[in-house]
Amino acid sequence: xxxxxxxxxxxxxxxxxxxxxxxxxxxxxxxxxxxxxxxxxxxxxxxxxxxxxxxxxxxxxxxxxxxxxxxxxxxxxxxxxxxxxxxxxxxxxxxxxxxxxxxxxxxxxxxxxxxxxxxxxxxxxxxxxxxxxxxxxxxxxxxxxxxxxxxxxxxxxxxxxxxxxxxxxxxxxxxxxxxxxxxxxxxxxxxxxxxxxxxxxxxxxxxxxxxxxxxxxxxxxxxxxxxxxxxxxxxxxxxxxxxxxxxxxxxxxxxxxxxxxxxxxxxxxxxxxxxxxxxxxxxxxxxxxxxxxxxxxxxxxxxxxxxxxxxxxxxxxxxxxxxxxxxxxxxxxxxxxxxxxxxxxxxxxxxxxxxxxxxxxxxxxxxxxxxxxxxxxxxxxxxxxxxxxxxxxxxxxxxxxxxxxxxxxxxxxxxxxxxxxxxxxxxxxxxxxxxxxxxxxxxxxxxxxxxxxxxxxxxxxxxxxxx
Numbered sequence: 001x002x003x004x005x006x007x008x009x010x011x012x013x014x015x016x017x018x019x020x021x022x023x024x025x026x027x028x029x030x031x032x033x034x035x036x037x038x039x040x041x042x043x044x045x046x047x048x049x050x051x052x053x054x055x056x057x058x059x060x061x062x063x064x065x066x067x068x069x070x071x072x073x074x075x076x077x078x079x080x081x082x083x084x085x086x087x088x089x090x091x092x093x094x095x096x097x098x099x100x101x102x103x104x105x106x107x108x109x110x111x112x113x114x115x116x117x118x119x120x121x122x123x124x125x126x127x128x129x130x131x132x133x134x135x136x137x138x139x140x141x142x143x144x145x146x147x148x149x150x151x152x153x154x155x156x157x158x159x160x161x162x163x164x165x166x167x168x169x170x171x172x173x174x175x176x177x178x179x180x181x182x183x184x185x186x187x188x189x190x191x192x193x194x195x196x197x198x199x200x201x202x203x204x205x206x207x208x209x210x211x212x213x214x215x216x217x218x219x220x221x222x223x224x225x226x227x228x229x230x231x232x233x234x235x236x237x238x239x240x241x242x243x244x245x246x247x248x249x250x251x252x253x254x255x256x257x258x259x260x261x262x263x264x265x266x267x268x269x270x271x272x273x274x275x276x277x278x279x280x281x282x283x284x285x286x287x288x289x290x291x292x293x294x295x296x297x298x299x300x301x302x303x304x305x306x307x308x309x310x311x312x313x314x315x316x317x318x319x320x321x322x323x324x325x326x327x328x329x330x331x332x333x334x335x336x337x338x339x340x341x342x343x344x345x346x347x348x349x350x351x352x353x354x355x356x357x358x359x360x361x362x363x364x365x366x367x368x369x370x371x372x373x374x375x376x377x378x379x380x381x382x383x384x385x386x387x388x389x390x391x392x393x394x395x396x397x398x399x400x401x402x403x404x405x406x407x408x409x410x411x412x413x414x415x416x417x418x419x420x421x422x423x424x425x426x427x428x429x430x431x432x433x434x435x436x437x438x439x440x441x442x443x444x445x446x447x448x449x450x451x452x453x454x455x456x457x458x459x460x461x462x463x464x465x466x467x
Contacts, residue, residue: 001166005159006098007148008369011043011467012091012140014083019059019388019419022222026208026245027063028278032294032415034074035213037307037389038083039459040139042090043467044147052150054447056142057390058135058360064336064370064385065132067279067314069253078128082118082136084464090140091466098165099148099221101189103141103364104172130339131314134361135385140364140447142394149447156447157196157401160188160367173372176345191371196400201407202438203241204233205276205384205414210245211398212260226417230261234268234395237433239300241272241407248280248311255290262301270405273304277335281318284326287311291329306406307354307381309329316346319345324351330377331405340365341372354379359394360387370402384409388419389457392430393448396440410438 017037025032025236037059045051060083062075074362095105106332111133119127149156151163162168211217212230227233235243244261258275265273281287287308294302307330314336326332332356334347344355355373357366357380373380382399385391393411399408413421413431424431427441443449 003166005152005164006047006096007044007102007151008096009042009044009090009093012087013041013462013467014087014464015039016463017460019416021415023415024209025386025415028067028280028325030063032061035061037391038139040143042140042143042147046151050151052147054141054143054147054150055390055452056146058139058388059385059391060135061385065135066129078122079132079136082133085114085118086136086140087464090467099145100165100364101167103144103362107362109382119311122144131336134339138360138362141364142359145363146447155445155449157192162187169371172368173341176348176376179376188371191374192401193403198441199437199439200396200399201241201436202433203243203407203409204232205243205411206241206245206261208245208247226301231264231268234270238435240270240436242270243274243409246275246277248277251286251290255293258294259298259301262298267301272306274307274309275305276309279310279313281311284321284323287326288329305330307333309333309356310335310337316343319372320350322350327351327353333381335383338369344369344373348376348378356380356383357398358383358385359398360385363394366398379405381405382408384411386412386415388412388416389423390450393443393450396430396438397448400440406421422455426451426454
C-alpha cells in the first residue's frame with residue numbers, strides 16, 4: 001500500500017546538552033553525577049512533498065546503558081561518537097514508508113552496521129552493548145514519530161491505525177508458541193487506551209545513596225529549598241508510589257533498606273512500593289529469601305510491594321534464568337533485558353510476568369513491545385531514565401496511552417530539576433509533582449505536543465549537522 005502520509009527522512013542534526021545532578025544517583029555499581037542529553041532534529045517529508053522538522057531527546061546515561069570497568073569518560077565519548085555517526089546515517093536513510101516501517105527498518109538494517117563500525121574503531125577495548133546503541137538511536141526515532149505527527153497535523157497517538165500504517169502488526173510480531181494470539185489485522189491502536197489519562201500516579205525513586213534517615217545526612221546536601229530527606233519528598237510532592245533501589249549483592253543491606261523505606265512510607269501515607277535489584281542478582285532465591293523474611297516480619301510492607309524490577313543480568317540469552325518461582329510471589333518486570341519484543345517473548349518463556357517500557361529504547365520498539373506483551377497477558381509499566389526537558393513528554397505519553405498497572409516513574413525533578421526550567425514554564429504539571437501525580441493536560445498539538453515554540457531554551461552549538 002502507498003499512503004500520502006508515508007515519510008522519508010531528508011536531514012538530521014544533533015545537539016548535546018550537558019546536565020549536572022543536584023544529588024548523585026546510584027546505578028548498580030556506579031554513581032551518576034552528570035549526563036549529556038542528545039537532542040535531535042530530523043527533517044522529513046511525506047509523499048506530497050510537504051516537509052517538516054521534528055525533535056527527539058534522550059539522556060545518554062552511560063552508567064545505565066553500559067555497565068563496565070572502563071572509565072565513564074571513555075564510554076561517554078563512545079556514545080557521543082555513535083550519536084554523530086547516527087546523525088549522518090539518518091540523514092542519508094531515504095527509505096520511504098510509514099513511521100513504524102521506517103523506524104523498524106533503520107533498527108534492523110542500519111543500526112547494527114553503525115554499531116559494528118563504531119566497535120571496530122573502539123577495538124581492542126570493550127565493545128559497546130546493544131542497549132547503549134538503542135538509547136543513542138532513540139532520540140532519532142522519537143524525532144521520526146514527531147515528524148510523522150507534524151506531517152499529518154495530528155497527535156502521534158492518533159496515527160497508529162490502519163488509516164496511517166501500511167502494515168498490520170503481523171509484519172513485525174509473531175505469537176508465542178503457547179498462545180493462540182494472531183496479530184493479523186491488528187494495529188498498535190488496538191492495544192492502546194481509548195481514553196488516555198491526563199493525570200498519572202507518579203513514582204518517586206529512592207536511590208541507593210539517597211538520604212532516608214536523618215543520620216544519612218552529611219551536611220553537603222544542596223540548600224536550594226527542595227527536599228533531601230525521603231519523608232520531606234513524600235510531604236512536598238504528596239507521593240503515594242515509591243521505588244527502592246537496592247544492591248542485589250548484599251542481602252542484609254537490601255532487606256534493611258526495604259524496611260527503612262517501608263516504615264517511613266507507612267508513616268506518611270505511601271500506598272505502593274516496588275524494589276529494583278539493579279541486575280546484580282544471579283539466583284532467584286536471593287530475592288525470594290528477602291520476600292519471605294518480609295512476609296513474616298513486616299507483612300504490611302510486603303503487601304505494599306506491587307512488583308519486583310529486573311533483579312537479573314541484562315543479557316537474557318547469556319543468563320536464561322528460570323524465574324517462575326520468584327514470579328509466583330510478585331509480578332516480575334523485565335527492564336534492562338527488554339531490548340525489543342523478541343526479548344520480551346524470551347522473558348515470558350522463563351517466567352517473567354511484566355515489562356517495564358522505556359522510550360529510550362526507541363518509540364518504535366516500545367510500541368511493538370507493548371503490543372506483544374499486552375496480547376500475551378503481561379503487565380506493563382513505564383520506567384524513567386531520569387528524563388528531563390523534551391525527553392519527559394514522550395515518556396509520560398507512552399504511560400498514558402499503553403495502560404500501566406500504576407502510573408509512571410518520573411524522577412528528573414529529584415536529581416536535576418533545574419535542567420527543565422524552560423519546559424516547566426509551559427508544562428508545570430510534568431516537571432513538578434503535586435498530590436502524587438503528574439499532569440499531562442498542557443500537552444497539545446501535533447506530534448508529541450511539545451509546544452516547542454513556547455519553550456524559551458537556547459541550544460548549544462550544533463554537534464553534527466546534516467540538515
